[in-house]
Amino acid sequence: MKITDWRLQHFEVGEKPPLQVAAPGLDDRFWMTANVPGDVHSTLIDRRIIEHPYFGHNDIKCRWIEQKEWWYRAQFDYEIHERHDGHGERHELIFEGLDTFATIFVNGLEIGTAENMHRIYVFDVTRVMRPGKNAIAVRFDPLHLHHQDKEQFQWSSYTKERPWLRKAAMNFGWDWGPRMVTVGIWGGVRLERRRVAKLDSVFVQTLSAGKEAAALRVAVDAVAYHKQAQLTAEIKLFTREGEVAASAAISVKGGRETAAELVVKQPQLWWSHDLGEPYLYELEVQLLAAGEQVDSYRKRCGIRTIELQLEDKAGKPAFAFLLNGVKLFAKGSNWIPADSFIGAVKDKRYTDLIELAVDSNMNMLRIWAGGIYEKDVFYEECDRLGVLVWQDFAFANALFPDFNRNFMENVRQEAIDNVKRLRNHPSLALWCGNNEIDWLYDMKSAGGDITCPFYGESIYHELLPEVLEQYDSSRPYWPSSPYGGNDANDPDVGDRHNWQVWHGSVYPRKFGEAPLLDYSIEGVTFKNYKKDFTLFSSEFGMHASANRYTLERYIPEGEFYWGSVELAHRNKDTNHQKGILLMEGYTGIPQNIEEYMNFSMLTQAEGLKYGIEHYRRNKHRTSGALVWQHNDSWPGTSWSLIDYELLPKASFYYAKKFYHPLLLSLDYEPGQPLCVWAVNDRLSAHEGEVLFQCFTLDGALVYEQSFDVKLPPNTAIQLVELAEAEVLGDAAPEQVIVKLSAPLLDAPDNYYYLRDHRELSLPNSTLAATFNEQEQTITIVASGGVARLVKITVKQGNVRFSDNYFDLLPGELVTVTLQQADGQPLRSETLEVSALNADKADIHFN
Numbered sequence: 001m002k003i004t005d006w007r008l009q010h011f012e013v014g015e016k017p018p019l020q021v022a023a024p025g026l027d028d029r030f031w032m033t034a035n036v037p038g039d040v041h042s043t044l045i046d047r048r049i050i051e052h053p054y055f056g057h058n059d060i061k062c063r064w065i066e067q068k069e070w071w072y073r074a075q076f077d078y079e080i081h082e083r084h085d086g087h088g089e090r091h092e093l094i095f096e097g098l099d100t101f102a103t104i105f106v107n108g109l110e111i112g113t114a115e116n117m118h119r120i121y122v123f124d125v126t127r128v129m130r131p132g133k134n135a136i137a138v139r140f141d142p143l144h145l146h147h148q149d150k151e152q153f154q155w156s157s158y159t160k161e162r163p164w165l166r167k168a169a170m171n172f173g174w175d176w177g178p179r180m181v182t183v184g185i186w187g188g189v190r191l192e193r194r195r196v197a198k199l200d201s202v203f204v205q206t207l208s209a210g211k212e213a214a215a216l217r218v219a220v221d222a223v224a225y226h227k228q229a230q231l232t233a234e235i236k237l238f239t240r241e242g243e244v245a246a247s248a249a250i251s252v253k254g255g256r257e258t259a260a261e262l263v264v265k266q267p268q269l270w271w272s273h274d275l276g277e278p279y280l281y282e283l284e285v286q287l288l289a290a291g292e293q294v295d296s297y298r299k300r301c302g303i304r305t306i307e308l309q310l311e312d313k314a315g316k317p318a319f320a321f322l323l324n325g326v327k328l329f330a331k332g333s334n335w336i337p338a339d340s341f342i343g344a345v346k347d348k349r350y351t352d353l354i355e356l357a358v359d360s361n362m363n364m365l366r367i368w369a370g371g372i373y374e375k376d377v378f379y380e381e382c383d384r385l386g387v388l389v390w391q392d393f394a395f396a397n398a399l400f401p402d403f404n405r406n407f408m409e410n411v412r413q414e415a416i417d418n419v420k421r422l423r424n425h426p427s428l429a430l431w432c433g434n435n436e437i438d439w440l441y442d443m444k445s446a447g448g449d450i451t452c453p454f455y456g457e458s459i460y461h462e463l464l465p466e467v468l469e470q471y472d473s474s475r476p477y478w479p480s481s482p483y484g485g486n487d488a489n490d491p492d493v494g495d496r497h498n499w500q501v502w503h504g505s506v507y508p509r510k511f512g513e514a515p516l517l518d519y520s521i522e523g524v525t526f527k528n529y530k531k532d533f534t535l536f537s538s539e540f541g542m543h544a545s546a547n548r549y550t551l552e553r554y555i556p557e558g559e560f561y562w563g564s565v566e567l568a569h570r571n572k573d574t575n576h577q578k579g580i581l582l583m584e585g586y587t588g589i590p591q592n593i594e595e596y597m598n599f600s601m602l603t604q605a606e607g608l609k610y611g612i613e614h615y616r617r618n619k620h621r622t623s624g625a626l627v628w629q630h631n632d633s634w635p636g637t638s639w640s641l642i643d644y645e646l647l648p649k650a651s652f653y654y655a656k657k658f659y660h661p662l663l664l665s666l667d668y669e670p671g672q673p674l675c676v677w678a679v680n681d682r683l684s685a686h687e688g689e690v691l692f693q694c695f696t697l698d699g700a701l702v703y704e705q706s707f708d709v710k711l712p713p714n715t716a717i718q719l720v721e722l723a724e725a726e727v728l729g730d731a732a733p734e735q736v737i738v739k740l741s742a743p744l745l746d747a748p749d750n751y752y753y754l755r756d757h758r759e760l761s762l763p764n765s766t767l768a769a770t771f772n773e774q775e776q777t778i779t780i781v782a783s784g785g786v787a788r789l790v791k792i793t794v795k796q797g798n799v800r801f802s803d804n805y806f807d808l809l810p811g812e813l814v815t816v817t818l819q820q821a822d823g824q825p826l827r828s829e830t831l832e833v834s835a836l837n838a839d840k841a842d843i844h845f846n
């Protein structure tokens, strides 16, 4: 039974005696109704008690919430069935998420406490439940009561409060989000009724996956309330059509894991969406006591193997995922919580954001350590859509008190709870110990900021590996990101974060060397990506503005201009100069807000394209590129590809192309030859004609060549090298555009300018557009000159286009499909089409 009807009230700390507030008979009719799952902030926003914290500077106005004692109460009717056979009922009260320091009362009796947002709390309430009316009360303490007397550490990024608190780190503010310290019941609450025994957990593992047969191990862990209970588990694996693909029955002992091996003939394997079909079976386990069903489990699962290859067949260093034995190139991004108000996020927001990942040809998302172990819906969607998940444990950018027994026990339980909850998801590819802690500890101690020991080290290097050995040895573990080599951000070992671009970190660097920063145009430019021959680039990126609609919604009137305090408040990164330097190098410094939005989006999109195409051309060595960051948790300006209102930025539409499994790309630097490359990430060979064309920016053809190509599966090859002078003839490099296309191959067309945007001599272009209401399409044509960064906008959130922020040669015609993801009609009267060098198009509606 789900408990959903909650009421909420706050008091000053110690204002009321707890037993008085928890008393079953308390008259709470005048308390406000609360959203569960959710949090206090979201409830107060809904009840219009606080102004929306994302608007203007309101985030600062609601800090008082952190200081109060918050109480939730629920009253409900419950039936208790008496049994007279000695096998009476057990009742369990389960909290899937408590944020964070909670004391729980049932019918006025204190049944226990909670102290970790990342854990699932199960209380046996058999002794306190009553037939008829029951009351639950939960008290949340302000955090400071639990950390103010504790040791503070020399390093804990963004706030010193974090190390002792097991709570999403980003709550305290990060370099892309405001401080928003949530409190409340953030997961579901339910009461479960049991008899004789229960299934504690089920673990399904693929032992081998061949064409003819696959072997699965299904382990069942049961809790028996009576020693003499005769338990059996009946295991069935169903195909999508509901046929039994394999089955087994085993006898089970309470408290001891028992496993069966299933053999599945002609198995349908689970693949990431780019390599095949993410086929899902359904696993059912029924727990029987003396022939009577006492508990059951039914969940989707997949048959697949996953390995992390650290050395390739030739003995060379690697960091590559092998899915069903196939080495893949991981293309994706880093996921941060979908909102600061994590508990209140609707499932739809998850499905939208994951669909967008698939839409942009991503096959991997990394759940970054400063958020949470995501909600079930996240992994279910990734299973269904074929997206691999890199899961960090929730330790980010700080030292943690691994010398404290209670803390470590809390962490151990957190790891066990989440490993058991998530290990059956075929999408889950890797467990990772932390974000940037090993790397930054060395940087900070070498730089003299830290003199204390590496507190927390034993979590990532002892505790987590131990937990995984016991609960999930079926997938790889990596201690940190980045990790491996000398220093931990070594291009020759393990994964790497490239923060040379944007943050200006100077590389190469070895352990013990003081870190250097280079805040210059050359120091932060995306051109540095080409110096990076990492084995796996797990974080890298640049800021871009959110879309106008998103910013305008949250910036007070009169403040929507370049240089306003309100706009600056949206940017939480230190040293705003970095973004200016990047734009200064590539587009020139923006002079107004329109230019800021355009230039930052263009720089981010072109910069990511530049880096990712380079990583992909080096596919024989580099095996992954995960952009920092996929999404936003509030309407800010950040590294994200998709803004808070679920409006993709230019980089998202670029990603559709630079992450396409078939990629044509140009490797070129001024004065050097033009090298045309093709990358094929598919498992099938492709053949066809590739066309290289160079046009002036007015659209006149300068040079053309076509060549036949054969692309073996899973390779990157250079197709041709052309001399600059041969291609350009009399044309100046700042006056041309190169187009790569392959009409018979499925690769998207790709365009290149031979100079940075600020150096181009772009003529004015004119756009004309026709909107087809019925088809929800817009057809655009340019004339007069190449249209740079053609932008289609509508004044609403969550709108997707089949393409946007693209370039158009004069005479080229493109038809774009529009989609409103909430199923609401599109506000086509607000439709606008423009380009950097073209005024708003006249739109013809038909």
Ligand code: BMA
Pocket: 174, 175, 176, 370, 397, 435, 436, 539, 628, 639
């Ligand atoms: C890395 C990430 C995040 C951060 C990002 C941008 O440090 O792990 O902590 O938000 O870079 O600075």
